[in-house]
Amino acid sequence: MKRAIYAGTFDPVTNGHLWMIIQANRLFDEVVVAIGKNPDKKTLFSLEERLEILREATSKLNNVRITSFENQYLIDFAIQEGAGFIIRGIRNSHDYAYEQAIRNVNEDINPNITTVFLTPPRNLAEVSSSLVKGLIGPTGWEKLVSTYVPSTVLQRFKIRQAHQRSSLRE
Numbered sequence: 075m076k077r078a079i080y081a082g083t084f085d086p087v088t089n090g091h092l093w094m095i096i097q098a099n100r101l102f103d104e105v106v107v108a109i110g111k112n113p114d115k116k117t118l119f120s121l122e123e124r125l126e127i128l129r130e131a132t133s134k135l136n137n138v139r140i141t142s143f144e145n146q147y148l149i150d151f152a153i154q155e156g157a158g159f160i161i162r163g164i165r166n167s168h169d170y171a172y173e174q175a176i177r178n179v180n181e182d183i184n185p186n187i188t189t190v191f192l193t194p195p196r197n198l199a200e201v202s203s204s205l206v207k208g209l210i211g212p213t214g215w216e217k218l219v220s221t222y223v224p225s226t227v228l229q230r231f232k233i234r235q236a237h238q239r240s241s242l243r244e
Contacts, residue, residue, distance in 0.1 A: 078102040078159035078190070079152045081110050081143075084124050085117040086227045087131055088206055090163065090198040095132055097192050098161045104137045106155050111144035118207060119230070130226040149180040152187050164191045165199045210235065 078098050084091060084107075098105045109124050119127065121142055128140045143151045152160055160180065162173045170191070177189040193199075201222050209219050210231055220228050 075103045076101075076159065077104045077106065077155065077157040078161050079106045079108055079148065079155060079157045080161040081108040081148050081151070083112070083115065083117065083203065084109055084128060085119055085203050086124070086206065086223060086230070087128055088198075088201050088203055088223050088227075089221075090165075090194050090201040092131055092224060093194050093198050094161060094163050094192055095135065095138060098190075099135050099138055101190075102137075102159065104139065105135075105161070106139050106141060106157060107132065108148075108151060108155075109140075109142040110148070111142050113144070118234075123230070127224075127226050127230065131224040147183070149183045149187060153184060158187060160187060160189045162189055162191055164193050165202075 078101070080094060080098055082091065095105060095107055107128055109121060109128070111121050117124070125140055125142060132138045132140065146154075148160060160177075162177075164170050164173060173189070173191060180187060180189060194201075206219060206222050206227075209215055209222075216228065216232065219231060223231075
């Protein structure tokens with residue numbers, strides 16, 4: 075069985091992430107989507123929320139499993155999961171240089187795990203979680219953000235915005 079790992083922070087998951095998961099699902103027998111938990115990194119959504127969002131967003135895909143890992147390198151997590159492949163997204167030359175360096179280190183650790191680079195379509199190439207979070211707030215943000223994230227993420231953003239507005243009024 076060809077098992078692949080696709081890991082990230084997914085704070086929040088974007089349509090670019092979903093494109094990657096869908097492509098990996100077409101290429102491999104099983105795709106393990108893993109949220110890397112970094113206790114030093116401040117996230118907008120909790121780990122539990124991100125797991126739930128990813129499960130909702132990928133619910134129609136067969137052979138996709140959502141999980142998390144912490145305190146270990148991705149390559150070690152891939153070994154633990156019995157994965158032969160690590161999926162990475164390449165949006166630009168900067169991503170490529172960084173991911174290639176990580177790939178080389180991973181190969182030194184375990185040459186039997188192959189890193190597969192996928193390049194998203196142009197309309198998703200510049201979408202990032204940081205970009206999306208930066209768009210929240212001004213009038214009309216919902217329409218703009220809806221083009222970059224799945225509906226489950228948009229709904230959670232709307233709930234957070236409503237809570238923020240109501241707490242400001244109190």
